[in-house]
Amino acid sequence: xxxxxxxxxxxxxxxxxxxxxxxxxxxxxxxxxxxxxxxxxxxxxxxxxxxxxxxxxxxxxxxxxxxxxxxxxxxxxxxxxxxxxxxxxxxxxxxxxxxxxxxxxxxxxxxxxxxxxxxxxxxxxxxxxxxxxxxxxxxxxxxxxxxxxxxxxxxxxxxxxxxxxxxxxxxxxxxxxxxxxxxxxxxxxxxxxxxxxxxxxxxxxxxxxxxxxxxxxxxxxxxxxxxxxxxxxxxxxxxxxxxxxxxxxxxxxxxxxxxxxxxxxxxxxxxxxxxxxxxxxxxxxxxxxxxxxxxxxxxxxxxxxxxxxxxxxxxxxxxxxxxxxxxxxxxxxxxxxxxxxxxxxxxxxxxxxxxxxxxxxxxxxxxxxxxxxxxxxxxxxxxxxxxxxxxxxxxxxxxxxxxxxxxxxxxxxxx
Amino acid sequence: xxxxxxxxxxxxxxxxxxxxxxxxxxxxxxxxxxxxxxxxxxxxxxxxxxxxxxxxxxxxxxxxxxxxxxxxxxxxxxxxxxxxxxxxxxxxxxxxxxxxxxxxxxxxxxxxxxxxxxxxxxxxxxxxxxxxxxxxxxxxxxxxxxxxxxxxxxxxxxxxxxxxxxxxxxxxxxxxxxxxxxxxxxxxxxxxxxxxxxxxxxxxxxxxxxxxxxxxxxxxxxxxxxxxxxxxxxxxxxxxxxxxxxxxxxxxxxxxxxxxxxxxxxxxxxxxxxxxxxxxxxxxxxxxxxxxxxxxxxxxxxxxxxxxxxxxxxxxxxxxxxxxxxxxxxxxxxxxxxxxxxxxxxxxxxxxxxxxxxxxxxxxxxxxxxxxxxxxxxxxxxxxxxxxxxxxxxxxxxxxxxxxxxxxxxxxxxxxxxxxxxxxxxxxxxxxxxxxxxxxxxxxxxxxxxxxxxxxxxxxxxxxxxxxxxxxxxxxxxxxxxxxxxxxxxxxxxxxxxxxxxxxxxxxxxxxxx
Numbered sequence: 050x051x052x053x054x055x056x057x058x059x060x061x062x063x064x065x066x067x068x069x070x071x072x073x074x075x076x077x078x079x080x081x082x083x084x085x086x087x088x089x090x091x092x093x094x095x096x097x098x099x100x101x102x103x104x105x106x107x108x109x110x111x112x113x114x115x116x117x118x119x120x121x122x123x124x125x126x127x128x129x130x131x132x133x134x135x136x137x138x139x140x141x142x143x144x145x146x147x148x149x150x151x152x153x154x155x156x157x158x159x160x161x162x163x164x165x166x167x168x169x170x171x172x173x174x175x176x177x178x179x180x181x182x183x184x185x186x187x188x189x190x191x192x193x194x195x196x197x198x199x200x201x202x203x204x205x206x207x208x209x210x211x212x213x214x215x216x217x218x219x220x221x222x223x224x225x226x227x228x229x230x231x232x233x234x235x236x237x238x239x240x241x242x243x244x245x246x247x248x249x250x251x252x253x254x255x256x257x258x259x260x261x262x263x264x265x266x267x268x269x270x271x272x273x274x275x276x277x278x279x280x281x282x283x284x285x286x287x288x289x290x291x292x293x294x295x296x297x298x299x300x301x302x303x304x305x306x307x308x309x310x311x312x313x314x315x316x317x318x319x320x321x322x323x324x325x326x327x328x329x330x331x332x333x334x335x336x337x338x339x340x341x342x343x344x345x346x347x348x349x350x351x352x353x354x355x356x357x358x359x360x361x362x363x364x365x366x367x368x369x370x371x372x373x374x375x376x377x378x379x380x381x382x383x384x385x386x387x388x389x390x391x392x393x394x395x396x397x398x399x400x401x402x403x404x405x406x407x408x409x410x411x412x413x414x415x416x417x418x419x420x421x422x423x424x425x426x427x428x429x430x431x432x433x434x435x436x437x438x439x440x441x442x443x444x445x446x447x448x449x450x451x452x453x454x455x456x457x458x459x460x461x462x463x464x
Numbered sequence: 465x466x467x468x469x470x471x472x473x474x475x476x477x478x479x480x481x482x483x484x485x486x487x488x489x490x491x492x493x494x495x496x497x498x499x500x501x502x503x504x505x506x507x508x509x510x511x512x513x514x515x516x517x518x519x520x521x522x523x524x525x526x527x528x529x530x531x532x533x534x535x536x537x538x539x540x541x542x543x544x545x546x547x548x549x550x551x552x553x554x555x556x557x558x559x560x561x562x563x564x565x566x567x568x569x570x571x572x573x574x575x576x577x578x579x580x581x582x583x584x585x586x587x588x589x590x591x592x593x594x595x596x597x598x599x600x601x602x603x604x605x606x607x608x609x610x611x612x613x614x615x616x617x618x619x620x621x622x623x624x625x626x627x628x629x630x631x632x633x634x635x636x637x638x639x640x641x642x643x644x645x646x647x648x649x650x651x652x653x654x655x656x657x658x659x660x661x662x663x664x665x666x667x668x669x670x671x672x673x674x675x676x677x678x679x680x681x682x683x684x685x686x687x688x689x690x691x692x693x694x695x696x697x698x699x700x701x702x703x704x705x706x707x708x709x710x711x712x713x714x715x716x717x718x719x720x721x722x723x724x725x726x727x728x729x730x731x732x733x734x735x736x737x738x739x740x741x742x743x744x745x746x747x748x749x750x751x752x753x754x755x756x757x758x759x760x761x762x763x764x765x766x767x768x769x770x771x772x773x774x775x776x777x778x779x780x781x782x783x784x785x786x787x788x789x790x791x792x793x794x795x796x797x798x799x800x801x802x803x804x805x806x807x808x809x810x811x812x813x814x815x816x817x818x819x820x821x822x823x824x825x826x827x828x829x830x831x832x833x834x835x836x837x838x839x840x841x842x843x844x845x846x847x848x849x850x851x852x853x854x855x856x857x858x859x860x861x862x863x864x865x866x867x868x869x870x871x872x873x874x875x876x877x878x879x880x881x882x883x884x885x886x887x888x889x890x891x892x893x894x895x896x897x898x899x900x901x902x903x904x905x906x907x908x909x910x911x912x913x914x915x916x917x918x919x920x921x922x923x924x925x926x927x928x929x930x931x932x933x934x935x936x937x938x939x940x941x942x943x944x945x946x947x948x949x950x951x952x953x954x955x956x957x958x959x960x961x962x963x964x965x966x967x968x969x970x971x972x973x974x975x976x977x978x
Binding site for chain 2: 217239387388389391392394395396399400401402403407410417423426430433434435436
């Protein structure tokens with residue numbers, strides 16, 4: 050059932066080395082793009098492929114690139130979002146550690162397509178070994194002439210720099226990432242202006258997730274039509290699902306977009322661990338609203354999940370079994386967002402902390418009758434009213450947990 | 465221009481304007497904490513959220529630019545609920561110590577709670593404990609529990625003073641405003657922070673615990689302490705029976721004027737207000753052989769005019785000397801020029817000002833008087849004073865201001881003054897000069913009288929009395945009385961019966977004052 054494109058060669062020994070990668074027809078996409086295609090052609094191909102962003106929001110990558118002004122006297126930048134902070138998500142680390150050159154190929158083609166000569170990989174600080182691997186790969190690519198000046202004689206120059214983050218979840222939000230990359234406090238910016246017009250160092254900037262860029266070489270080599278066929282018409286390609294929690298075989302599974310969630314859990318990941326019963330699934334990283342066990346007959350794509358009141362997010366599937374008290378899940382979510390709120394805007398800074406304090410009190414056995422209503426009211430007051438998406442990321446899962454598991458949670462409150 | 469609708473009111477507003485500005489221009493207030501017109505929108509307090517037809521979420525009024533046909537609702541149920549929610553969040557972690565907070569009465573959090581809140585607190589948890597008394601500058605104290613993290617202070621120090629003294633440390637609920645360890649904010653504009661703070665997080669030790677905001681009367685004036693002419697508010701105690709009137713003025717605050725001082729004043733102007741109350745002359749005194757006799761203004765005027773008349777009678781016109789200064793208003797300098805130089809043909813007109821000091825390249829100028837530009841534009845050729853020459857050629861000296869003591873050694877002044885027959889001093893403050901003259905006449909300060917000043921960039925700014933002073937007389941009045949008593953050009957001076965009338969006449973004669 051797996052459809053391996055990005056992860057096809059992951060089993061290969063030393064794939065991260067450029068000699069091995071070249072033997073797997075590596076950098077062929079770069080050769081094709083730089084030698085046979087024009088930037089506009091690349092943009093068209095990616096637009097036609099309906100490649101939607103793999104970071105979480107699912108914004109079409111080609112459209113995003115198209116927002117960057119063609120003619121500008123400022124330099125343009127590409128920032129690769131490798132912050133991967135969403136709890137439950139561990140797909141990008143696989144791509145970067147197993148196949149760093151695939152990402153580099155994506156970076157080179159994207160940069161060529163948009164007219165960028167400096168790219169930054171913003172990688173989460175904990176991924177130190179992976180950062181070193183990326184730096185090794187960049188050095189190899191440079192030595193082979195795939196990076197640096199006049200790549201493959203095309204006249205196109207590109208430098209890639211790896212920048213390590215300092216441990217804030219919010220720096221995965223694209224504008225906070227830019228601030229952090231500029232050496233400032235990682236606070237999200239007010240939008241508009243959007244990074245495509247005013248981004249890194251006030252210059253036009255493209256920000257793409259690692260997995261998004263890793264798809265680009267295949268779109269270039271095999272064409273947009275092929276890519277769309279691998280997924281859904283409006284949502285091309287495959288997705289790397291990271292399945293964790295109470296399943297027999299947690300790990301990453303590359304599957305076509307639109308694969309049924311029940312199949313992912315019970316077939317790909319081998320079903321529930323130790324014969325436990327499924328209770329709930331968080332389908333797209335912690336910020337996605339929770340699904341009950343009876344709601345998992347769902348196609349895993351952006352639109353289907355949105356229709357079910359949740360979201361595909363980073364495609365991190367967190368599986369929760371019957372024995373796990375839902376209060377523990379709520380506690381983990383509330384604590385995480387309270388801890389990771391950057392503190393810039395009022396509803397998120399105080400709201401997430403307030404909710405965390407109430408949940409903590411409930412967990413300490415001092416829950417009061419109206420506590421659940423209070424949490425729902427506070428989360429509603431955060432939802433849609435914050436400066437960046439972190440507020441919604443906190444409010445939505447909390448609301449869904451409180452509403453879908455009301456009875457169980459009420460059991461913790463004094464009557 | 466674009467056409468928009470705010471609360472169903474059709475408005476024509478200029479392109480590029482934000483909703484908040486457009487609404488304020490139409491008299492529709494939109495509550496906000498972090499937004500300040502001096503800075504780019506920050507969008508972090510979330511208080512200014514408004515409803516825009518066709519958009520699913522509430523949008524920021526402070527940063528959203530108006531578009532043709534946009535329909536904005538600033539008072540819909542959704543908007544009011546959102547404001548309530550922001551207030552509930554802010555107040556949940558607020559110490560609510562208004563009874564001991566100096567901002568009470570002029571606090572945005574208080575005002576907005578009154579306007580949009582009035583809810584019972586649902587907060588059952590324990591509030592975060594934070595430091596309540598962090599000294600951040602010579603005069604400023606930061607209370608982190610009261611802070612709502614609007615970051616106005618941080619942005620002021622980044623964008624206006626560019627000293628970058630403060631920032632936000634830590635994250636989430638633990639976020640707090642901080643300065644560099646053991647390094648105070650040290651610039652001449654730090655005092656603005658207490659005013660800029662929308663709540664009581666930054667308070668000024670100069671004002672702290674001394675009075676309550678609602679006891680103060682707030683009147684407009686111009687700061688006379690340098691030639692910038694910053695627009696200010698003088699906040700003073702009108703006083704009630706149980707408080708003796710030793711101190712009237714409790715603080716000086718900046719008053720917005722985009723052409724002169726924007727939203728700010730310097731600390732020099734902010735904190736040096738004691739001169740308004742301390743060391744004031746309050747009686748007209750005749751000083752004779754170490755004895756002071758109180759005089760009426762009519763009597764004093766008679767002494768002066770008799771002396772002038774007798775000198776003129778004996779053809780000693782040239783033995784009259786006048787010392788002016790540029791604390792005098794445009795009108796006063798104009799009158800002095802008209803009466804002494806043009807009508808009485810007095811030749812020895814001197815200008816004695818306090819010495820210049822270092823400016824700060826922003827608002828504070830080197831000249832420490834408010835109207836040297838006015839003097840220049842009137843064209844009064846003020847001579848530099850030489851004590852020896854003065855003594856040799858003067859029988860009657862009319863001295864405005866006590867700045868001679870800033871310029872000359874007191875012993876030297878005494879030697880010179882002993883050789884001058886009659887010395888009349890018009891001054892607002894007591895000084896060592898008092899004992900060297902024959903008559904002292906108390907005058908009013910800029911904050912107490914009407915008139916206009918010409919600032920360093922040539923802007924003529926009119927002002928009205930902020931403070932009441934019954935014991936001193938404004939110099940324009942003294943000069944007019946003198947002109948009347950001497951019966952010089954009666955027709956001309958008769959119509960100049962107020963500073964406004966004098967300025968109008970000046971406008972007719974000197975294009976600069978038009």
